[in-house]
Amino acid sequence: MAENENKPSTATLRAYVMFGVLALIWAYFHWSTDSIFLTPRNLANLMTQMSVTGILAIGMLMVIVSANIDLSVGSVLGFSGAVAAYSLSVLDVGLVPSIALSILIGMSIGFLHGTLTAYFNIPAFIVTLGGLLVWRGGVKWLLGGNTVPIADESFKAIGQSNLSATAGWILAALALAGLVAIGFRAVRSARKHSAEGVSLSAVALKLAFPASAIVIFIAVMNSYQGVPVPVLIFLGVALVGVFLTTQTTFGRYLYAIGGNAEAARLSGINNRLSIVKVFTILGAFTGIAALIFTARVGSSAPDAGTLKELDAIAACVIGGASLMGGRGTVIGACIGALIMASLDNGMSLLNVRDFMQDIIKGSILVAAVGLDMYGRRHA
Amino acid sequence: MPLLEMNAIAKHFGATRALDGVTLSVDAGEFHAIVGENGAGKSTLMKVLSGVYPAGSFAGEIKIDGQQQRFRTVRDSEAAGVAIIFQELSLVPEMSVGENIFLGREPATLGVINWHKLYADASKLTRDLGLSIDPRLPINRLGIGQQQLVEIAKALSQDARILILDEPTAALTESEVETLFRILAALKTRGVGIIYISHKLNEVFQMSDRITILRDGKTVGTFDADRTSKEAVIAGMVGREVSDVFPEGASKSGDIAFECTAISAHRLGEGRKVVDEVSFNVRKGEILGIAGLMGSGRSELLMTLFGAWQGRRSGQIRVSGKPVTISSPKDAIKNGVAFVTEDRKRYGLVLDQTIKANLTLASLKRTSDGFLLNPARESAAARASMTSLRIKAPSAESIVGDLSGGNQQKVVLGKWLMTEPTVLFLDEPTRGIDVGAKQEIYAMINRLAAEGLAIVLVSSELPEVLGLSDRVLVLHNGRVAAEFNKNDATAENVMAAATANA
Numbered sequence A: 001m002a003e004n005e006n007k008p009s010t011a012t013l014r015a016y017v018m019f020g021v022l023a024l025i026w027a028y029f030h031w032s033t034d035s036i037f038l039t040p041r042n043l044a045n046l047m048t049q050m051s052v053t054g055i056l057a058i059g060m061l062m063v064i065v066s067a068n069i070d071l072s073v074g075s076v077l078g079f080s081g082a083v084a085a086y087s088l089s090v091l092d093v094g095l096v097p098s099i100a101l102s103i104l105i106g107m108s109i110g111f112l113h114g115t116l117t118a119y120f121n122i123p124a125f126i127v128t129l130g131g132l133l134v135w136r137g138g139v140k141w142l143l144g145g146n147t148v149p150i151a152d153e154s155f156k157a158i159g160q161s162n163l164s165a166t167a168g169w170i171l172a173a174l175a176l177a178g179l180v181a182i183g184f185r186a187v188r189s190a191r192k193h194s195a196e197g198v199s200l201s202a203v204a205l206k207l208a209f210p211a212s213a214i215v216i217f218i219a220v221m222n223s224y225q226g227v228p229v230p231v232l233i234f235l236g237v238a239l240v241g242v243f244l245t246t247q248t249t250f251g252r253y254l255y256a257i258g259g260n261a262e263a264a265r266l267s268g269i270n271n272r273l274s275i276v277k278v279f280t281i282l283g284a285f286t287g288i289a290a291l292i293f294t295a296r297v298g299s300s301a302p303d304a305g306t307l308k309e310l311d312a313i314a315a316c317v318i319g320g321a322s323l324m325g326g327r328g329t330v331i332g333a334c335i336g337a338l339i340m341a342s343l344d345n346g347m348s349l350l351n352v353r354d355f356m357q358d359i360i361k362g363s364i365l366v367a368a369v370g371l372d373m374y375g376r377r378h379a
Numbered sequence B: 001m002p003l004l005e006m007n008a009i010a011k012h013f014g015a016t017r018a019l020d021g022v023t024l025s026v027d028a029g030e031f032h033a034i035v036g037e038n039g040a041g042k043s044t045l046m047k048v049l050s051g052v053y054p055a056g057s058f059a060g061e062i063k064i065d066g067q068q069q070r071f072r073t074v075r076d077s078e079a080a081g082v083a084i085i086f087q088e089l090s091l092v093p094e095m096s097v098g099e100n101i102f103l104g105r106e107p108a109t110l111g112v113i114n115w116h117k118l119y120a121d122a123s124k125l126t127r128d129l130g131l132s133i134d135p136r137l138p139i140n141r142l143g144i145g146q147q148q149l150v151e152i153a154k155a156l157s158q159d160a161r162i163l164i165l166d167e168p169t170a171a172l173t174e175s176e177v178e179t180l181f182r183i184l185a186a187l188k189t190r191g192v193g194i195i196y197i198s199h200k201l202n203e204v205f206q207m208s209d210r211i212t213i214l215r216d217g218k219t220v221g222t223f224d225a226d227r228t229s230k231e232a233v234i235a236g237m238v239g240r241e242v243s244d245v246f247p248e249g250a251s252k253s254g255d256i257a258f259e260c261t262a263i264s265a266h267r268l269g270e271g272r273k274v275v276d277e278v279s280f281n282v283r284k285g286e287i288l289g290i291a292g293l294m295g296s297g298r299s300e301l302l303m304t305l306f307g308a309w310q311g312r313r314s315g316q317i318r319v320s321g322k323p324v325t326i327s328s329p330k331d332a333i334k335n336g337v338a339f340v341t342e343d344r345k346r347y348g349l350v351l352d353q354t355i356k357a358n359l360t361l362a363s364l365k366r367t368s369d370g371f372l373l374n375p376a377r378e379s380a381a382a383r384a385s386m387t388s389l390r391i392k393a394p395s396a397e398s399i400v401g402d403l404s405g406g407n408q409q410k411v412v413l414g415k416w417l418m419t420e421p422t423v424l425f426l427d428e429p430t431r432g433i434d435v436g437a438k439q440e441i442y443a444m445i446n447r448l449a450a451e452g453l454a455i456v457l458v459s460s461e462l463p464e465v466l467g468l469s470d471r472v473l474v475l476h477n478g479r480v481a482a483e484f485n486k487n488d489a490t491a492e493n494v495m496a497a498a499t500a501n502a
Helices: A010-032 A040-065 A073-090 A095-119 A124-143 A153-160 A165-192 A200-222 A229-247 A249-259 A261-266 A271-297 A308-318 A330-349 A354-377 B042-049 B074-079 B097-101 B115-128 B144-157 B174-189 B201-207 B230-238 B298-305 B329-334 B344-348 B355-359 B361-367 B375-389 B405-417 B435-450 B462-468 B491-498
Strands: B004-013 B016-026 B031-035 B059-064 B067-069 B082-085 B162-166 B193-197 B210-215 B218-224 B256-266 B273-283 B287-292 B313-319 B322-324 B337-340 B423-427 B454-458 B471-476 B479-485
Touching: A010 A330, A040 A073, A040 A200, A040 A229, A040 A249, A040 A271, A040 A308, A040 A330, A073 A095, A073 A124, A073 A271, A073 A308, A095 A124, A095 A153, A095 A271, A153 A229, A153 A271, A165 A200, A165 B375, A229 A249, A229 A271, A229 A330, A249 A261, A249 A271, A249 B355, A249 B361, A261 A271, A261 B344, A308 A330, A308 A354, A330 A354, B004 B042, B016 B031, B016 B042, B031 B042, B031 B201, B042 B082, B042 B162, B042 B193, B074 B082, B082 B144, B097 B115, B097 B144, B115 B144, B144 B174, B162 B174, B174 B193, B174 B201, B201 B230, B210 B230, B218 B230, B230 B435, B256 B298, B256 B454, B273 B298, B273 B313, B273 B454, B273 B479, B287 B298, B287 B435, B287 B462, B287 B491, B298 B313, B298 B423, B298 B454, B329 B337, B337 B405, B344 B405, B355 B361, B355 B375, B355 B405, B361 B375, B361 B405, B375 B405, B405 B435, B435 B454, B435 B462, B454 B462, B462 B491, B471 B491, B479 B491
Parallel strands: B016 B218, B031 B193, B031 B210, B082 B162, B162 B193, B287 B454, B287 B471, B337 B423, B423 B454
Antiparallel strands: B004 B016, B004 B059, B059 B067, B210 B218, B256 B273, B256 B313, B313 B322, B471 B479
């Protein structure tokens, strides 16, 4: 009907709004912390803090887009981390096998959850609610209720070390080269298929923002101790997430399944297989996040990762994902995670009491979604 | 004094004027049809009248019995005697007939429901409508036609004086339509004013006292039904003269493209066969129509052949003479079978996604490099499809949910043509789309057949089946009841076979 006029792309609009909100939060904290918040040191901390939630949120986003949910990632993170710590410190199998084992365990659990959801028709909510209990129980069983410390310095480096300044700039150069390549490819293929007015300058303008962001980011990180390794891993996972969701048939199928499962099935898509895949990917990401988490803390504790699933889901939702499926972007989830981490970090700097932090974060989550719904209705 | 007057109604959404000075007047005991293409403003006008859009969100006045009305909610309009039956029924599928009729108005003392009275009243209401159903039966056990009658019973239980029906017969069989019309005629004699929105001009002329035509949010005019003609109404709706509703296709049939033998399907967990030993074939360039009443197994047959039936099934299929196994839609697509499903919003489209993403959904591998999407190639394919099907939209990146029904239907058609099929199944390809778009789809169907595609057409609109098909297969209770070639396929013959009176 005539009710739908031409709107500017709502996704683009939403991205601008989220950057605006983030800028506001940062400005406020910078002002209220007497200019501590936006120092290189704090920004490096902030990014390191967000890396675990960010990685989980990227996997969670894909699951949510397919109209599923995973409540178990906190427990799975704890379990994968415990497996890494146990195999490293107790079984002493060596660094690389421990890392591989942790990721493999995450993937296997994701595969199991996906299979139960897709092929046994148990709702993901139930499967992963069960998983939340089962894998938390698994952690306690494996660790015997104790905290297992890690002595291996190279393992701890995953969570605690930084890239040298030179390595940082090499990375920046590679990223910029990548951007230029993407730009050229876009222009060339647009010319080949005579698309609507894509000029070199327009593409250059579009890439100017990410390019300057990369340079500023590396410069800021290098002016403290260099790019933290967890942040590097997070950025790598984000790149994989963006690639999977926007550049592959698999990603396209996820949006179709979440948007209209029946239409997807009748279009010849194997919905079940896609769901198993997406849970397995989330599992792998959870394993990676577990390594960072365990390495940062330097030990594996029975309660490691508790409530992390809610942070991840909140990041996705703040980033514009719909729990009904079919909507959401990896970039949005990352910004959502950054907003959540900024709140944590800023409130800690301000010495806001623990309980108050929870109350504020909870309220912001609900308010963000409320505003989003309001905006959608009045768009 | 007219029962209902709507004067100078105007409503806009952002910059779009949905209604622009619409005037409507309905008398007590009048059957008043509103016609117009999709997007003409019919549904918006009815939402204004029924309080879906509250007073203040539109301009103009509404009077009932000469009294100015300001509806803030649907409840206000119901209290004033306005009842609307939407295109998409608003019943709760898991609840019983009685619970649905009295939803929100349960006979209760201090919040405790008097179930005895509720079911007794529900039973009386349904019997008055000539419905013999147990009011304790859940709605999802009823057919769509019966559900519609339950909606009407619900409206009557609220002493509706103005009854609005939005495309009520879209999903009904001929006999259900007859029942509905009989009931509406009876309501007229009780003084109920009926506002009837429909694309089916035969029905409009059969039942109406007056016809109001809307176009682009404006009233073209109100006419006495017996003093105007179908041609004049169509011209008023589209703003131009429309020739031949069914263009003559050049029927040159070739080799057998698709053949199925002894196809049967059982409903999940039931012994009953919904499709019972059906066999047929279609040749290249041929349009085979499948007619039958609701529940005769038409859609179920297509679902089974497409590998999408979720119950037990059996039978053999040959495509281009080669035996194939089709146990999933993926197999079907691979073997050259495409299926434009009914109910595009439910089965056909991902409404939140772009035209491009929907068009390529069933054939994404073709425009991709394996696992990797190829955006340029995909866009080019989507644009080509939009041009050849004349899909009207700002760009291939437009969201499908924002398109009109006709354009949405073309996107579904385009999606399946992109799979380069040998045989194309069409299930209700023109339901709920306007006259202009219908004609375009008919022309496309004929063109595709002329290009050598074998087409199987299922439709509950008999004129459509008769007008397009080279041959007509009639199903009754899941079995082939009769087969007619074009010359013998008259409405009388087909209906007789479909109702097993042959």
